[in-house]
Amino acid sequence: MAKTTHIAIVSSPGFGHIVPIIEFSKRLVKLHPNFQVTCIIPSLESSTESCKAYLKTLPSFIDFIFLPPVSIEQLSQGGYIGQLIQLNISHSLPSIHEVLKSLFSKVPLTALVVDVLALQALEFAKEFNALSYFYFPSSAMVLSLLLHMSKLDEEVSSAYKDLTEPIRLPGCVPFMGSDLPDPSHDRSSEFYKHFVEDTKAMVTTDGILINTFLEMESGAVRALEEFGNGKIRLYPVGPITQKGSSSEVDESDKCLKWLDKQPPSSVLYVSFGSGGTLSQNQINELASGLELSGQRFLWVLRAPSESVSAAYLEAANEDPLKFLPSGFLERTKEKGLVVPSWAPQVQVLSHNSVGGFLSHCGWNSTLESVQEGVPIITWPLFAEQRMNAVMLTDGLKVALRPKFNEDGIIEKEEIAKVVKCLMEGEEGKGMRERLRNLKDSAANALKHGSSTQTLSQLANHWENLTKV
C-alpha cells in the first residue's frame, strides 16, 4: 500500500491570512487525495465574527487543531497588525510544538508549511526532519520587496518616504518609498529591525508558496525565480480565494436581493476588507462623494476609528449606520444600499449588477476582483496595500487611484470624479477589457494551467520523498 504523505500547515490569525492558507490546504487535498493535511490554527480570544463563521465551514478531509486562544491583552506591546499577529504566534509556539510532537514523533512529517506571519514556527521543521516552506498570501511584487529588504536597508540612508526616485525591483512596477508597507516607515523602531531580520530568514527555507499566478505577475515571478542564483524555489499556486457562503451573515441575502434589482454593471461595491476602518471625517467625505457621483453603490460600513485596521483582529459591536451623515440614507435610498460590517463579497463581485469595486486592496480582495473581472478604485489603508494599489494602477492598468489630501483624507469631489470615471468613463471601459483577459488567465491557471502544474510538481516532490 502507498505511504501517506503528511503535511502540517500553520496559519496565523486574521481572516485575510487564515482563509488563503486553508483554501490552499483544501486544494492540495482535492488534487492529491492521498495527502494527509493537518492545519494548526492559532487564535485570539477576541476572534471576529467573520473568522468564526468561516471556521464553521471547514471540511472533514483535513484535520484541524485549534490552539488555546491568546488574549489581546497579551499582545499589548504590539502596534501594527503584522506585529500583533507575530506576537500571537510567539505566544502559541509552545502549543504548536506540542501538537507537532504528539502527531509526528512516530509518523514522518514530509513538509511543514507556515503562513508568512508564522515564520517563527519553521524552527521546528528540522526537529521533525521535515522540509520547510512558507505560504505568502500576497503578491510576487511584495515578496520581491521582502527579499530585497536588507539590501534596500543598507543602500538607503534616509526615511523611505523622502526618496524622490521610485524604488525599482527586478521585474516589478516602480513604486514610491511612501508606498512601502507600514513597518518600513519608522526605521528606528525595534519592529522595523525585526522585520528586516525576518526577511533575511526567508531565503533559508526549502521553498515559498505564493498566492499569485504567473500570467498576472510574470515579470516579478520570473525575476524571483532567478533571485540569488536559484537560492529560493518559488511556487505560484494562486489565485486561491474563498468561495464564500451566503449563509454566513444575515445581511447576505439582503445584498444579493438588492443587487438583483439593479441594472447590469451599474453598482460600485465599496468595502475595506475584513477589518479596515475609516475616520468619521473620511466616512462623511465618502458618503458625500458617493452621493455626488450619482452612481449606484453597495457600501459595507464599519464604525469609525482613527486606526485604519481597528476591526481586523477584534470584533466590533457598535451599529455603524449611526455614523452616516444625517439624511444620507434617505437621500440615497433609490441609488444605494449600506450594510453594516460585512457582505458576501465573493457573491457580490460575481453579481452581474456590480461594475466596480472601491477596495482597500487587500490581496484577497484584489484576487477576487480579478477573478470576477471587476475594475477597482484603490483606497489602500495599511500593510502592503499601497504596493498592491501601485501594481493595479500602474502595472496592470485595471484600477484608478484617487488622491489623498495633505491631511490624509480623500475629499468628496475627488471621490465623485474617480467613481464616475470608473463606472461611466472610457478609462473604466478599457480596464474592463483588460480584465476580461486576466480573468480568463486566472481561470486557466487553476484549471490545468500554470498554478495547477506548479502545485502538482511540488506534491510529486513531496510524494517521492515519502516513498524513500
Ligand code: UDP
Ligand atoms: N470579505 C467579505 N466580506 C466583507 C469584507 C471582506 O467576504 O464584507 C472577505 C473578502 O472576500 C476577502 C477577505 O474578506 O476574502 C479580505 O481579505 P483581504 O486580503 O482583501 O483584506 P484583509 O481583510 O486581510 O485586510
